[in-house]
Amino acid sequence: GAVVSQHPSWVICKSGTSVKIECRSLDFQATTMFWYRQFPKQSLMLMATSNEGSKATYEQGVEKDKFLINHASLTLSTLTVTSAHPEDSSFYICSARFGFQPQHFGDGTRLSIL
Amino acid sequence: AQTVTQSQPEMSVQEAETVTLSCTYDTSESNYYLFWYKQPPSRQMILVIRQEAYKQQNATENRFSVNFQKAAKSFSLKISDSQLGDTAMYFCAFMKQIQGAQKLVFGQGTRLTINP
Numbered sequence: 001g002a003v004v005s006q007h008p009s010w011v012i013c014k015s016g017t018s019v020k021i022e023c024r025s026l027d028f029q030a031t032t033m034f035w036y037r038q039f040p041k042q043s044l045m046l047m048a049t050s051n052e053g054s055k056a057t058y059e060q061g062v063e064k065d066k067f068l069i070n071h072a073s074l075t076l077s078t079l080t081v082t083s084a085h086p087e088d089s090s091f092y093i094c095s096a097r098f099g100f101q102p103q104h105f106g107d108g109t110r111l112s113i114l
Numbered sequence: 115a116q117t118v119t120q121s122q123p124e125m126s127v128q129e130a131e132t133v134t135l136s137c138t139y140d141t142s143e144s145n146y147y148l149f150w151y152k153q154p155p156s157r158q159m160i161l162v163i164r165q166e167a168y169k170q171q172n173a174t175e176n177r178f179s180v181n182f183q184k185a186a187k188s189f190s191l192k193i194s195d196s197q198l199g200d201t202a203m204y205f206c207a208f209m210k211q212i213q214g215a216q217k218l219v220f221g222q223g224t225r226l227t228i229n230p
Contacts, residue, residue, distance in 0.1 A: 032215070043205060043220045044159075057215065093159065102149070103218060105159035 003027050004096045006106030014114055015086060021079045021109045023094030030096035033077035034103060035069060038091040050077055084113045118208050120221035127196055128229050134181075135191045135224050137206030144168075146210040148182070148189045149218070154202040162204070165189065193226075201228045 003026040013019055023033060032051050036044040050056040050071035058064050066088075068080040077096075081088050089112050095103040117140045127133045139148070150162040165173045165182050172180050177194045193200055206221040 034218075038157075043223050044218075046217060046219075049215055049217065091157065093157075095159070097216075100216065102161055102164060104161070105151075107156070107158045 002101075002104040004030075004094065004104045004106040006094050006109055008109060009107060010110045010112075012112045012114065013084065016083055019081045019084055019111060021081075021092055021094070021111075023077045023079070023096065023106050025075050025096040025098075025104075028096075028098050029074040030077070031074065031099060032097045033071055034095045034097075035067070035077075035079050036093045036095070038093060038108075040091075044093060047079075081111065084111070086113045089113045118206055118219050118221035120204075120206055120224050122224045123222070124225045124227070126227040126229060129196060129198060131196055132192065132194050133196055133226065135193075135204050135206075135226065137189045137191070137221055139187050139189065139206070139208045139221075141187070141208065141210065143210050146208060148180075149207040149209065150178070150180070150189075150191045151205045151207060151220075152200075152202045153205065153223075154199075159205075163191065196228045198228050198230060200226065202226060 005024045007022045035047045038044050046059050047062045048056045048058045048069050050069050052071050052074050056069035071077040093108040095105045097103045119138045146167045148165045152160045152162050163173050163175045163178050172182050179192045181190045203223045205223045207218045209218050
């Protein structure tokens with residue numbers, strides 16, 4: 001149980017385009033979803049927290065207009081990297097939680113901007 | 115601010131040996147949760163074990179156990195009878211509730227290699 005699906009697993013796109021990453025909880029209702037960024041050989045950095053039906057809460061230093069987060073349902077959250085540039089290349093991981101249960105993580109998305 | 119420190123960037127042991135990964139944290143709170151996550155080369159984050167701060171008994175999950183020393187703010191992970199599949203990055207994480215939101219703060223990670 002507690003499966004979180006993240007799609008796509010790997011995306012390559014040109015600089016200036018926007019990229020959408022989906023995070024779905026497959027067998028539970030995710031009242032809260034989290035988006036993390038992980039640079040090579042580094043730890044996870046929390047970008048934002050989103051509760052279903054509410055605006056996301058961004059961590060300090062994370063650009064809201066660059067990283068658009070939508071959490072329209074209890075099973076789906078999306079992260080859109082707008083006007084992506086090479087410095088946005090990274091590994092993005094989502095996690096989902098029901099209530100105060102532990103977070104369950106997706107498999108991550110490797111984003112490469114050319 | 116809550117910080118989590120893992121002082122061992124890398125560790126390497128032989129298969130079947132026991133290995134202990136260190137983690138210390140800093141907080142002024144009395145009630146919180148601690149976790150160990152495993153990230154294998156596939157990069158999926160897998161929950162290994164969790165500990166609730168108000169519980170004195172150390173958590174155990176099969177070959178994985180923790181040594182939770184609340185006063186010392188220490189939360190080490192012991193892996194017994196290590197297996198090749200245990201090779202991964204291990205992250206210690208601290209969680210507390212902040213204004214209705216619960217956030218995880220991760221340590222820097224320890225890269226563990228199990229050698230055949």
